[in-house]
Amino acid sequence: MNIKTYLGFFLAFALGALCALLKLPLPAPPVLIGALLVVSMTLGYALVDRIASQRACANRQHCGGPAG
Numbered sequence: 001m002n003i004k005t006y007l008g009f010f011l012a013f014a015l016g017a018l019c020a021l022l023k024l025p026l027p028a029p030p031v032l033i034g035a036l037l038v039v040s041m042t043l044g045y046a047l048v049d050r051i052a053s054q055r056a057c058a059n060r061q062h063c064g065g066p067a068g
């Protein structure tokens with residue numbers, strides 16, 4: 001696991017603990033289908049991020065940068 005994964009777990013745990021201490025409702029969907037939607041969005045983002053980071057940049061000459 002990389003640092004982003006550990007940071008995500010820590011942040012999720014801290015937010016859950018804070019909500020429990022302050023007696024706030026959890027910032028999560030109350031039904032199973034909503035929870036599955038959140039999980040599928042997260043997995044989709046992670047998959048596309050992994051695939052996109054391994055592809056070669058084919059349009060670098062069309063991208064502006066610090067020099068314009």
